[in-house]
Amino acid sequence: MGNLIDGVTALLLITNLMLLGSSFLSSCIRIVALQGVAVGLLPILMHERGPLWRPLLLGVAVMILKGGVFPFVLSRAMREADVRREVEPFVGATLSIVCGVLALMLSMWLAARLGLSAIAPGTLIVPAGLATMLIGLFVIASRRKAVTQVLGYIVMENGIFALGVALAGGIPLLVELGILLDAFVAVFIMSIATYHINREFDHIDVDQLNKLKG
Amino acid sequence: MIATLLLVALLAPVLASGLCLLMPRPGAVLAVVRTGGLILGAWLASLACVAFKAGALYGAGGWLYMDPLSAFHALVLAVVYAASSVYADIYFQAELADGSFGLEQARRFGSLWFGALAAMTMVLVSGNLGLMWVGMEATTLITAFLICVHVRPLALEAMWKYLVVCSVGVAFAFVGTILIGASAQKLNLNAYELLLWTRLRGSAASLDPAFMKLAFVFLLVGYGTKAGLAPMHNWLPDAHSQAPAPVSALFSGFMLNAGLYCIMRCLPLVEGALGGSGWxxxxxxxxxxxxxxxxxxxxxxxxxxxxxxxxxxxxxxxxxxxxxxxxxxxxxxxxxxxxxxxxxxxxxxxxxxxxxxxxxxxxxxxxxxxxxxxxxxxxxxxxxxxxxxxxxxxxxxxxxxxxxxxxxxxxxxxxxxxxxxxxxxxxxxxxxxxxxxxxxxxxxxxxxxxxxxxxxxxxxxxxxxxxxxxxxxxxxxxxxxxxxxxxxxxx
Incomplete structure (x- = not known):
């Protein structure tokens, strides 16, 4: 199992960097979908004691939502707004990747410094989860399009989910499902909002939503 | 028995929310909002009084829990919600007269208005810190569209800001919640008990202090965003100024307090783990x-x-x-x-x-x-x-x-x-x-x-x-x- 967990962790990190380097929204959506599936595998692989059906149910639910439903909803939002590319983000692709690597180093250091890694020994899930979370935040802050910001939110959610699986393996199923439901509603509502923003403003550049001040 | 009472407080708003979607005229929706708000407020207030008298109400193995702290906040919620529901009727009657409040807006408002009550009640009656978080995130999501009952550019801007800032902020609170779970590793709790407040409170002294410190920082930033504490308050003036007045009233009157309530809920755990150092x-x-x-x-x-x-x-x-x-x-x-x-x-x-x-x-x-x-x-x-x-x-x-x-x-x-x-x-x-x-x-x-x-x-x-x-x-x-x-x- 150890190898598989390492593989999934690596996939998590690779998808992060790919996302940072990509400017086509459709490929961004696909990358985040792949990451969603990877994250869904984690509870199943990390499973140690108790009945298997709980992590299985949770993992499958995550994979269906993050690998299937979210990409579908977001692709529709993207088509309706007729936006294909993230043009001129605040931070360019190369610099973004550098920032991503820095985020990874910071998370490694943080995890070691705070003694978090001791909880899931032998794996890199804790630093990887932290890095994913930070990179999600970075995407939210550094991209202009509403759709990309939603992607950043999902990536952050993925990171937190990985952290949750590693740190508190035994979060009750009901709570996990509630969290998943919230994430689903959040993405759903954000894409409806994207639709309205596009209709009212004729664009989905959220950096231009800046009339409210003071 | 007690569990049923708490469950009714949780589920009745959901029913009322559905009822609003079935109403044939905007005026009828407003009537449902007014009467429903008063009845549900009274229910919540009486539940709080029962909890004060009994010391604490338990249900569903501690997952439903109302102690004096949540009962007090439930009382506040009941008053604010009932008053705002009555006022919503007055406020939107005026818009009804000039035709800007149509059936679509009325149904959207009514159903989300009751949905918001359900989410806030869930925050208050959850004995499980994880479910409390789920309720908190739900309040953000449900109330987002209350800000733009009328879809206008400025309202949309405020709503987007609210949605992104608060969901990101509240996500931090979830990391804090996970860390609380991690700090209880020594207690060897099963999944069912891991995040139960009563269980953690009972053995707060044996929680890992380093993790609890870290957890509290995340919780303070996360729930603090929702409570509108500076410097995480950016969303607040925009959302309050663009939302219809009854919604602003509910935001300020209770939703912000719900954020502080979550912090107050975690405070004794942290201070207990740190041995009352006051950090x-x-x-x-x-x-x-x-x-x-x-x-x-x-x-x-x-x-x-x-x-x-x-x-x-x-x-x-x-x-x-x-x-x-x-x-x-x-x-x-x-x-x-x-x-x-x-x-x-x-x-x-x-x-x-x-x-x-x-x-x-x-x-x-x-x-x-x-x-x-x-x-x-x-x-x-x-x-x-x-x-x-x-x-x-x-x-x-x-x-x-x-x-x-x-x-x-x-x-x-x-x-x-x-x-x-x-x-x-x-x-x-x-x-x-x-x-x-x-x-x-x-x-x-x-x-x-x-x-x-x-x-x-x-x-x-x-x-x-x-x-x-x-x-x-x-x-x-x-x-x-x-x-x-x-x-x-x-x-």
């Missing part, structure tokens, strides 16, 4: 002071009535955080202040919203002379502004005085100084606006109409209760607040 309390004091100062700086230059009230909410949330952080008598004063603020701020939003409709603008300079031209709501705005800035003998003055006293007792003189200086700035800044709004000369001639009996009851009731509580705090209420404060102190 977490100090952090709260610092956050409170920052909020008070930032709010004072923005209030001084604010002309938009609803933005002014929004910044005033930041200030008051800061005061409550400060009081809680001081500990001892400060916690009592902070909770009392929660109640006073929740009585006063909705009234101020009611008046600002109604005057905004009558004058066609939320600018305080346009509303000048409101006391002469629209006496009821003009008096409501003037009175509630006076109460908000701490004019004696309104209740807010009394609770602020107690917080000052607590600060002196705790020898936190720097916090006391900041608090006094900032409230003086707010006092002068707001008083200037309030006097102009009450007696000035307005360029706009309002479309005056007589305030109905419900409006009069809201204004009289709100100001009357604030005055009464300032002069005399009834014994049972005082005991209830004391019980709730004991939970926060972790005694």
């Amino acid at each position: 977490a309390m100090h952090l709260l004091i610092v956050m409170g002071c920052i909020s008070i100062v930032v709010a004072a700086a923005f209030i001084a230059f604010q002309h938009d009535s609803k933005r002014l009230l929004a910044y005033s909410s930041v200030e008051h949330m800061g005061i409550i955080a400060l009081g809680t952080g001081l500990g001892g008598a400060g916690v009592f004063a902070a909770l009392w202040h929660t109640l006073n603020h929740a009585l006063c701020k909705p009234l101020a939003f009611f008046a600002a919203g109604r005057l905004g409709q009558v004058y066609g603008s939320h600018d305080l300079r346009q509303m000048a002379g409101s006391l002469r031209k629209t006496p009821w709501w003009g008096a409501g705005l003037f009175g509630s502004l006076l109460a908000l800035i701490g004019v004696a003998p309104f209740a807010i003055f009394m609770s602020e005085l107690q917080i000052l006293k607590a600060a002196a007792n705790a020898r936190a003189f720097w916090a006391m100084g900041i608090f006094l200086a900032a409230t003086c700035i707010v006092f002068v800044g707001v008083l200037r606006h309030a006097i102009e709004a009450a007696w000035g000369e307005s360029p706009v001639e309002p479309q005056v109409e007589n305030a109905g009996r419900a409006s009069q009851a809201l204004v009289l009731g709100g100001l009357g209760i604030l005055l009464l509580l300032g002069l005399w705090l009834p014994g049972p209420l005082s005991r209830a607040i004391e019980q709730a404060a004991a939970v926060v102190r972790g005694g």
Whole structure:
């Protein structure tokens, strides 16, 4: 199992960097979908004691939502707004990747410094989860399009989910499902909002939503 | 039996929410909102009274839980929600008359309005910290579209900001919740008990202190975003100014308090794990002071009535955080202040919203002379502004005085100084606006109409209760607040 967990962790990190380097929204959506599936595998692989059906149910639910439903909803939002590319983000692709690597180093250091890694020994899930979370935040802050910001939110959610699986393996199923439901509603509502923003403003550049001040 | 009572409080709003979607006319939706709000508010309030009497209500193995702290907040929620529901009827009747409130808007408003109640009730009755978080995130998601009942560019902007800032912020709180779970590793709890508050509270001393410190930082940032504590308050003035007045009232009157409630819920766990070192309390004091100062700086230059009230909410949330952080008598004063603020701020939003409709603008300079031209709501705005800035003998003055006293007792003189200086700035800044709004000369001639009996009851009731509580705090209420404060102190 150890190898598989390492593989999934690596996939998590690779998808992060790919996302940072990509400017086509459709490929961004696909990358985040792949990451969603990877994250869904984690509870199943990390499973140690108790009945298997709980992590299985949770993992499958995550994979269906993050690998299937979210990409579908977001692709529709993207088509309706007729936006294909993230043009001129605040931070360019190369610099973004550098920032991503820095985020990874910071998370490694943080995890070691705070003694978090001791909880899931032998794996890199804790630093990887932290890095994913930070990179999600970075995407939210550094991209202009509403759709990309939603992607950043999902990536952050993925990171937190990985952290949750590693740190508190035994979060009750009901709570996990509630969290998943919230994430689903959040993405759903954000894409409806994207639709309205596009209709009212004729664009989905959220950096231009800046009339409210003071 | 008890579990059923709590479940009804949780599920009845969901049913009412569905009912709103079936109503054939906008007027019918408003009738459902008004009656439903009153009935559900009464239900929640009586449940809270039962909880005070019994000490705590349990259900579903501790997953449903109402102790004096949540009961007190449920009481606040009940009052704010019922009053705002009655006011929503008044407010939207005016829009109904000019045709801007159609069936689609009415159904959307009604169903989300009750949905918001369900989510907030869930925050209060969850004994499981994870479910509490789920409820908190749900309040963000459900109320997002309440901000743009009318889809307009500015409302959309405010809503997007609210949605992104609050969901990201609340995600931090979830990391904190996970860390609480991680700090309980030594206890070897099974999944079912891992995040149960009662279970953690019972063995707080054996939680890992380093993890709990880290957890509290995340929780404070996360739930603090939702509570509107500076510097995470950016979303607040935009959302409050763009939302319809009843929604702003519910936001300020209770949703912000729900964020603080979550912090108060975790406080005894952290302090218990740290052996009562006061580390977490100090952090709260610092956050409170920052909020008070930032709010004072923005209030001084604010002309938009609803933005002014929004910044005033930041200030008051800061005061409550400060009081809680001081500990001892400060916690009592902070909770009392929660109640006073929740009585006063909705009234101020009611008046600002109604005057905004009558004058066609939320600018305080346009509303000048409101006391002469629209006496009821003009008096409501003037009175509630006076109460908000701490004019004696309104209740807010009394609770602020107690917080000052607590600060002196705790020898936190720097916090006391900041608090006094900032409230003086707010006092002068707001008083200037309030006097102009009450007696000035307005360029706009309002479309005056007589305030109905419900409006009069809201204004009289709100100001009357604030005055009464300032002069005399009834014994049972005082005991209830004391019980709730004991939970926060972790005694």
